[in-house]
Amino acid sequence: MAKVARDPSHGSLVGERMNTRVNDFVIKIANVNGTGSASANGLLMKAIFRMGIPVVGKNFFPSNIQGLPTWYEIRVSRDGYLARSGEVDIMVAMNAQTYARDLAEMSAGGYLLYDSTWPREAQLARSDITLIGIPLAKLVNEAFTNIRARILMKNICYVGALAALLALELGVLEALLKETFSDKPKLIADNLRAIELGYRYASQHFDCPLPFRLERMNATADCIMADGNTLAALGCVYAGATIGAWYPITPSTSLMDAFKDFCERYRRDPVSGKQHYCIVQAEDELAAIGMVLGAGWNGARAFTPTSGPGLSLMNEFLGFGYYAEIPAVIFDVQRVGPSTGMPTRTQQADLLLAAYASHGDTRHVLLFPANPAECFSMAVTAFDLAERLQTPVIVLSDLDIGMNDWMVQKLNWDDRQTPDRGKVYTSDELRDMQLFHRYTDRDGDGIAYRTLPGTYPTGAYFTRGSGHSARATYTEDATEYQEVLDRLRRKHDYAKKLVPEPTVRRKDGLTTGVISIGSCDAAVLEALDRLACEGIELNYLRVRSFPFSSEVDQFLEQHRQIFVVEQNRDAQLKSLLLLETSADRDQLTSILHYGGMPIDSSFIVRGIRVALAKGEAA
Amino acid sequence: MTFMQKPKVSHSKLPRNELGLSIRDYEGSMSTLCAGCGHDSVTAALIQAIWELSIEPHLIVKMSGIGCSSKTPAYFVEGAHGINAVHGRMPSIATGANAANRNLYYIGISGDGDSLSIGLGQFAHALRRNVNMLYLIENNGVYGLTKGQFSASADVGSKAKKGAVNNQPPIDPILLALTLGAGFVGRGFSGDKDQLVPLIKAGILHNGFALLDVLSPCVTFNDHEDSTKSYAHTRRFDRPAVRTDFVPRKTPIQTVCEGGEAIPVELHDGSTIVLRKVSKDYNPVNRDEAYRYVQEHQKGGEIVTGLLYINEDQQEFHALNDTVSGALRDLPYAELCPGSAILEEIQHLYR
Numbered sequence: 001m002a003k004v005a006r007d008p009s010h011g012s013l014v015g016e017r018m019n020t021r022v023n024d025f026v027i028k029i030a031n032v033n034g035t036g037s038a039s040a041n042g043l044l045m046k047a048i049f050r051m052g053i054p055v056v057g058k059n060f061f062p063s064n065i066q067g068l069p070t071w072y073e074i075r076v077s078r079d080g081y082l083a084r085s086g087e088v089d090i091m092v093a094m095n096a097q098t099y100a101r102d103l104a105e106m107s108a109g110g111y112l113l114y115d116s117t118w119p120r121e122a123q124l125a126r127s128d129i130t131l132i133g134i135p136l137a138k139l140v141n142e143a144f145t146n147i148r149a150r151i152l153m154k155n156i157c158y159v160g161a162l163a164a165l166l167a168l169e170l171g172v173l174e175a176l177l178k179e180t181f182s183d184k185p186k187l188i189a190d191n192l193r194a195i196e197l198g199y200r201y202a203s204q205h206f207d208c209p210l211p212f213r214l215e216r217m218n219a220t221a222d223c224i225m226a227d228g229n230t231l232a233a234l235g236c237v238y239a240g241a242t243i244g245a246w247y248p249i250t251p252s253t254s255l256m257d258a259f260k261d262f263c264e265r266y267r268r269d270p271v272s273g274k275q276h277y278c279i280v281q282a283e284d285e286l287a288a289i290g291m292v293l294g295a296g297w298n299g300a301r302a303f304t305p306t307s308g309p310g311l312s313l314m315n316e317f318l319g320f321g322y323y324a325e326i327p328a329v330i331f332d333v334q335r336v337g338p339s340t341g342m343p344t345r346t347q348q349a350d351l352l353l354a355a356y357a358s359h360g361d362t363r364h365v366l367l368f369p370a371n372p373a374e375c376f377s378m379a380v381t382a383f384d385l386a387e388r389l390q391t392p393v394i395v396l397s398d399l400d401i402g403m404n405d406w407m408v409q410k411l412n413w414d415d416r417q418t419p420d421r422g423k424v425y426t427s428d429e430l431r432d433m434q435l436f437h438r439y440t441d442r443d444g445d446g447i448a449y450r451t452l453p454g455t456y457p458t459g460a461y462f463t464r465g466s467g468h469s470a471r472a473t474y475t476e477d478a479t480e481y482q483e484v485l486d487r488l489r490r491k492h493d494y495a496k497k498l499v500p501e502p503t504v505r506r507k508d509g510l511t512t513g514v515i516s517i518g519s520c521d522a523a524v525l526e527a528l529d530r531l532a533c534e535g536i537e538l539n540y541l542r543v544r545s546f547p548f549s550s551e552v553d554q555f556l557e558q559h560r561q562i563f564v565v566e567q568n569r570d571a572q573l574k575s576l577l578l579l580e581t582s583a584d585r586d587q588l589t590s591i592l593h594y595g596g597m598p599i600d601s602s603f604i605v606r607g608i609r610v611a612l613a614k615g616e617a618a
Numbered sequence: 619m620t621f622m623q624k625p626k627v628s629h630s631k632l633p634r635n636e637l638g639l640s641i642r643d644y645e646g647s648m649s650t651l652c653a654g655c656g657h658d659s660v661t662a663a664l665i666q667a668i669w670e671l672s673i674e675p676h677l678i679v680k681m682s683g684i685g686c687s688s689k690t691p692a693y694f695v696e697g698a699h700g701i702n703a704v705h706g707r708m709p710s711i712a713t714g715a716n717a718a719n720r721n722l723y724y725i726g727i728s729g730d731g732d733s734l735s736i737g738l739g740q741f742a743h744a745l746r747r748n749v750n751m752l753y754l755i756e757n758n759g760v761y762g763l764t765k766g767q768f769s770a771s772a773d774v775g776s777k778a779k780k781g782a783v784n785n786q787p788p789i790d791p792i793l794l795a796l797t798l799g800a801g802f803v804g805r806g807f808s809g810d811k812d813q814l815v816p817l818i819k820a821g822i823l824h825n826g827f828a829l830l831d832v833l834s835p836c837v838t839f840n841d842h843e844d845s846t847k848s849y850a851h852t853r854r855f856d857r858p859a860v861r862t863d864f865v866p867r868k869t870p871i872q873t874v875c876e877g878g879e880a881i882p883v884e885l886h887d888g889s890t891i892v893l894r895k896v897s898k899d900y901n902p903v904n905r906d907e908a909y910r911y912v913q914e915h916q917k918g919g920e921i922v923t924g925l926l927y928i929n930e931d932q933q934e935f936h937a938l939n940d941t942v943s944g945a946l947r948d949l950p951y952a953e954l955c956p957g958s959a960i961l962e963e964i965q966h967l968y969r
């Protein structure tokens with residue numbers, strides 16, 4: 001077989017091809033789900049990370065267990081950009097069903113690797129890309145007899161081929177495999193064999209490495225590679241949460257799985273071996289939130305992970321938690337709606353639901369992590385806020401953050417840190433007290449003191465979702481009812497001082513800016529850099545919580561025109577800003593991405609460019 | 619003013635329990651239910667039972683859903699924390715509260731609508747999990763608080779006040795609980811305090827989920843002729859299958875057991891209940907036989923009452939979950955947070 005990279009007849013972009021791109025490209029792997037490709041793709045990404053090169057991997061999977069197309073996209077970025085770029089430079093096309101769309105998606109000058117065991121060149125004709133045929137099935141079928149091994153090793157084999165093509169260090173791959181399968185030597189041998197097969201074939205038949213290639217860097221030393229659900233679970237452990245109630249739902253399930261794993265390791269009584277935690281798989285999300293509220297009311301730190309449909313079910317109880325003033329932590333790992341929507345795709349479309357979940361004048365405290373590291377820190381913050389403010393706190397992450405491996409700064413923990421358990425009277429305090437009234441505003445911050453069941457006889461009170469007075473007695477009296485309701489509003493306003501502040505990137509003198517939220521952050525940061533290169537400079541604020549703190553109002557006042565970048569159809573962040581700040585309708589322009597794939601920087605660059613051009617024309 | 623405080627008068631001559639408290643110390647605020655409502659009698663029986671058990675008021679946790687029945691936790695043991703949750707969802711609140719602190723006495727009060735209509739799922743699942751609590755349904759066949767619609771426990775042929783006849787089969791909490799595996803299943807009648815008080819006591823002390831279905835007529839919407847949940851109907855068809863005597867800790871039980879066929883069952887705290895068969899062919903320690911007996915008799919329109927099934931050997935919620943014996947909520951933070959060194963170690967896996 002000809003060495004393609006030397007053969008101009010295989011593509012017209014020889015010049016561009018010769019233009020090497022070191023540590024800056026996107027590899028996309030098209031697989032069939034249920035064929036074990038995830039571990040091969042993870043291996044590839046982790047190996048790049050271990051070479052000290054910034055990298056991020058995104059998994060696009062169907063709501064299905066076996067047989068449907070699935071993709072894994074790896075962005076290698078020496079500059080540390082961690083969002084999708086919107087380009088695909090190298091496609092590993094392992095799924096004949098999706099050849100056409102995989103081919104169409106590629107950027108000019110790219111390379112497509114396919115299994116050439118069967119001749120399929122005709123299906124893959126595109127003049128501006130280069131085909132790399134490797135007979136993967138043939139190679140592994142000759143080397144392995146076991147059917148399952150043949151399927152799995154085909155994936156590992158393309159990793160071997162890519163190692164040769166991209167100059168991925170074999171030693172790194174080998175070390176990773178040995179760590180992963182430390183107790184299964186046979187698997188290590190099989191994997192190494194498959195790597196070797198791909199590597200040797202690619203080296204012998206193609207000019208390796210390709211112009212897209214890897215070179216060792218030192219940019220990941222103080223980073224980790226982890227998904228948001230795992231780190232949120234870790235945050236729950238470090239926050240001292242003891243009770244988790246849940247009902248399985250993609251994409252939140254792995255949060256409780258991870259919590260359970262951590263608890264099994266770190267939450268057993270050293271003497272009795274018994275659990276210092278209790279996880280309840282509830283019958284539905286109504287029960288899950290009920291359990292969390294029951295536990296929170298009784299003084300334990302409790303949480304529930306869920307996604308949109310679960311949050312919808314929790315509404316009545318969330319209003320109860322708000323009105324009866326009970327701490328609770330809810331993780332909403334958002335997915336695509338409405339209804340069941342696309343359960344394995346990402347979106348930020350639960351924002352308005354979460355902000356005002358439940359009937360009546362209800363409003364909640366929300367946190368918006370932008371990456372897995374913030375899932376950790378905000379989990380810890382969420383429990384502190386829930387207990388300090390005695391109210392449900394909803395952490396709105398999403399599938400992209402929750403389930404994809406992101407490269408983030410290593411987590412730190414200060415051992416002097418203690419949780420804020422809020423205003424809870426102890427039995428001693430109660431003993432010295434004339435009368436305890438549950439809902440009076442002693443400190444003027446809207447937060448009343450609570451007591452826990454079983455503490456002291458005079459601490460007892462009756463918690464109810466029906467009208468109650470400041471003394472916690474039942475009421476239908478307008479004045480008594482309003483007294484409590486007005487205090488709740490004061491408390492929510494006071495929360496502005498406690499919630500995480502927005503991140504702001506601002507240069508004096510600029511009057512155009514961007515406001516964004518959550519997982520858009522990485523794409524926005526890259527887009528702003530790219531626009532700055534074109535001479536378009538914008539300031540940037542990322543909201544990290546609701547209610548919005550005063551910095552958000554300030555930013556709005558400082559900018560004439562603001563692009564609000566978010567991942568939903570109805571501009572929910574923009575709506576919330578209009579409702580809850582001094583923002584002006586004409587001041588805000590939406591950039592909306594809601595197809596279910598994580599937003600990419602090119603989309604934002606285009607959106608802002610077009611909007612600015614239109615504005616100038618007007 | 620929509621809240622009534624009972625006047626506090628000291629009754630120095632009233633009898634005292636082991637803690638030196640009189641029964642008045644176990645009362646709550648004034649009931650706002652209709653005069654004659656069965657639920658008030660259940661409240662009185664609860665007060666009596668808890669007082670007799672000499673439980674410190676603040677060690678009790680009262681929980682309920684929504685309904686006339688669910689209002690009643692405000693009317694007993696004022697010195698206990700109470701929580702009036704949302705309609706049909708008290709079982710999940712109870713589960714979470716119990717998870718946080720296993721060392722309190724949990725009493726859940728619900729209605730037939732609250733537990734068998736809107737809350738059937740949560741009721742069944744709390745039972746399955748064997749949450750350690752007394753779960754008392756004040757069963758009147760209707761939704762009292764929304765003015766008398768049939769609930770899921772209404773019998774076929776029972777007539778509503780305005781004449782509508784129920785034609786859907788009832789969900790019977792006793793048969794359901796037996797099917798779902800409850801370790802304590804009893805039925806009482808608000809009009810029979812002598813029977814009810816020991817049932818409540820046993821239910822509170824049972825180690826696990828204790829279901830008590832208490833027929834508790836709604837005088838306003840379901841106490842007329844042709845109602846099968848009226849006082850008159852219940853009195854007429856009440857068929858006690860067993861008599862339950864409660865024998866406190868440290869009391870010799872031989873004397874109580876004399877005469878008749880008596881089955882003593884020791885409860886978790888060392889108290890004993892002695893079950894006396896009223897009906898010869900009844901066996902309250904055999905689930906299948908209990909089921910068959912109750913079902914057969916109910917077919918004939920009879921209402922079988924008493925402690926119908928008990929098994930003290932079933933593992934309750936915390937045992938099933940292998941949690942520590944102390945309250946999770948009281949674990950010191952130092953024991954819960956793995957600390958910076960472990961965080962460092964964990965993160966090696968993410969490299």
Ligand SMILES: Cc1ncc(C[n+]2csc(CCOP(=O)(O)OP(=O)(O)O)c2C)c(N)n1
Pocket residue numbers: 684685686687688705728729730731732733756758760761762763764769836
């Ligand atoms: C979600 C919801 N739906 C409806 C209601 C209205 N509601 C209040 S009490 C009740 C029925 C209560 O019946 P039951 O539990 O039998 O109690 P009872 O009043 O008969 O003691 C209903 C339907 C409500 N509070 N919440």
Ligand code: SF4
Pocket residue numbers: 650651652654655656657686687758762763835836837838839
């Ligand atoms: S309506 Fe019926 S259930 Fe409600 S308080 Fe009156 S009598 Fe009792």
Ligand SMILES: [Mg+2]
Pocket residue numbers: 685729730731756757758759760761762769
């Ligand atoms: Mg009822």
